Amino acid sequence: MPFQPVSRLEDLTLFNKLTEEEIRQILKTARQQHIQAGEFYFMQDDPAEAFYVLTKGKVRLTQFTADGQQILLRIIVPVTPFGAVALADHETYPVSAQAVEACTALVWGKTVLSQLLGRFPQMAVNAVKIMAEHVQEFQQRFTEIATQRVERRLARMILRLAHQTGVKTPRGVEVNLPLSRQDLAEMVGTTLYTVSRTLSQWESQGLIQAGRERILILHPHGLVKIAEEET
Amino acid sequence: MPFQPVSRLEDLTLFNKLTEEEIRQILKTARQQHIQAGEFYFMQDDPAEAFYVLTKGKVRLTQFTADGQQILLRIIVPVTPFGAVALADHETYPVSAQAVEACTALVWGKTVLSQLLGRFPQMAVNAVKIMAEHVQEFQQRFTEIATQRVERRLARMILRLAHQTGVKTPRGVEVNLPLSRQDLAEMVGTTLYTVSRTLSQWESQGLIQAGRERILILHPHGLVKIAEEET
DNA sequence: CGTCGCTTTGAATACGGTCAATTTTTGTGG
C-alpha cells in the first residue's frame, strides 16, 4: 500500500540507503514551518519552490478543474512528504495543500534541494521511487474510477483511510480524520448524496457506524468483501 | 502538455543538461530490442528490470483490474521513454506494455541503470522530472474522470491524441493511431457503444469524420468547445 | 437556545451501460 505514513523521519523513502549521519545533515538544512488551520502551504499552479515533510497536523491535497469543481486527492498525516514535485526543476504544483488543523512541517527550498541532490545523489534515486509510487497510485485510482461503481470505490477508499490513519477502539476501527460526506464524495468521484445513502445502507447492515465527520468500522471484513467481490 | 514525444533522442527529458558527449556515452550502454506486433515488452506486476525508449513502432500501456477489466492508459509513439519505474529500486511495472506493430526500442537493464545514475546524477534528477510529469498527468486524468461526463472526456482525449500523433492532411488533422472504439472507451472509462454514439453525433455535426480505427478532425475548434465549455 | 453546517431521505430524471441485431469494413483465400 503506497503512502503509508511512517512514524520516524529516518524511515522516509527519501532517506533510503543514507546513513544516520547523512540524514542528520540533510535534516539540518530544513527549516520548520508552522501554519494555522485553513492556511495553504501552496496553491495549485504555483511554481514548485519547496518540498515538505509534515510532522504535525493534517493537510488536504485538492485539485480544481477548469470549471470550478474540486476533488480531494489525499489527506496527508505525519510523517509524510508532500510537494515532491519541487524535487524536479521548473515544475508547478499540480494540487493545492491546505492545513485542516494547525500544522508543522519541515521545509526545503528549491536551491537547498538542488544542493542536497548534488551532494547526495541517492536522494534523487529515492525521489524517483517516491514519484513512482505516486504514479502507481494514481494510475490505479484512475483505473478504479473508470471501471468500478461507486459503492466499491467508496469501500476501498474507507479501507485505505483506515489503513492510513485508523485507530483501534474497543468497538472497531475508527478513521481518525474529520471527513465530511462531501470530502468522501470528492475523493471517490461521486456526490455527497450517494455517499450518504451508501453509508446509511452499510450502517443498517451493521458494517459501520457513521457519524458527523466520523466513521467507525465495525465489520472490516464486510467492507473488504464489497471492495473485492466479483461483479 | 506532458509526454509529447520528441523527434530526436537528445531531446528526451532524461538527457536534460547532459552534454552531447555524455548522452553519446549513455546511448552506447543501451542495447536495441526488436519485437513483433502483439509481443510484450513487459507485463504488469513483473519486477521492473529495464527502462525503454521507443524508437520505432507503437506500444500500448494497459492496466488490468482484479476482476479482469482492462483500461488503456497510453499509446507510446517514437521517441518516448516507457517503463521509467525501472529507474527506482525494487518496483514492479504497474502496467503491461504490448507492441501493436513491429517495434524497436533502446533498452537499459537495471544494473546498467544504477551504474549510469551513479555516474550521471543529473539523470536521476531528470528521472524525477519525468515521473513528476506522469504524476501530474494521472492526477489530472483522475480528476477529469471524476468530474466530467463522457462526451467531454472523449473530446479531451481525442485532442490529446491529435496533439501527440496528429498529422495534418488537406481535409483536417488525422489521428495517426489505429484505435478502435473499444480502445477509446478504455482510455476514457466508458463503453465502446457510448464512444460510437458520441462519434456518430459529432460526425453528423460535421466536427469529425470517423472511420474504422481512424479519426479525422475536421473542425478542431468545435471539439475544443466541447472539451472546455461550461456545464 | 438559536443558528449554521452537515446529513439524511424522497422523488424525478438523465446519463450511460447492457444486450441484441444489423451493417460496414477489412483482409484472406480460392
Place this chain on the structure above:
DNA sequence: CCACAAAAATTGACCGTATTCAAAGCGACG
C-alpha cells in the same frame, strides 16, 4: 478479382445506477 469470413462499428430498445433538486432532520457550538 471476387466471395466470404472475421472484426469493427452502428443503432435501437431497455434498464439501472447515480445525479439532481428539494425538504427536513440532526448535532455542534457560540
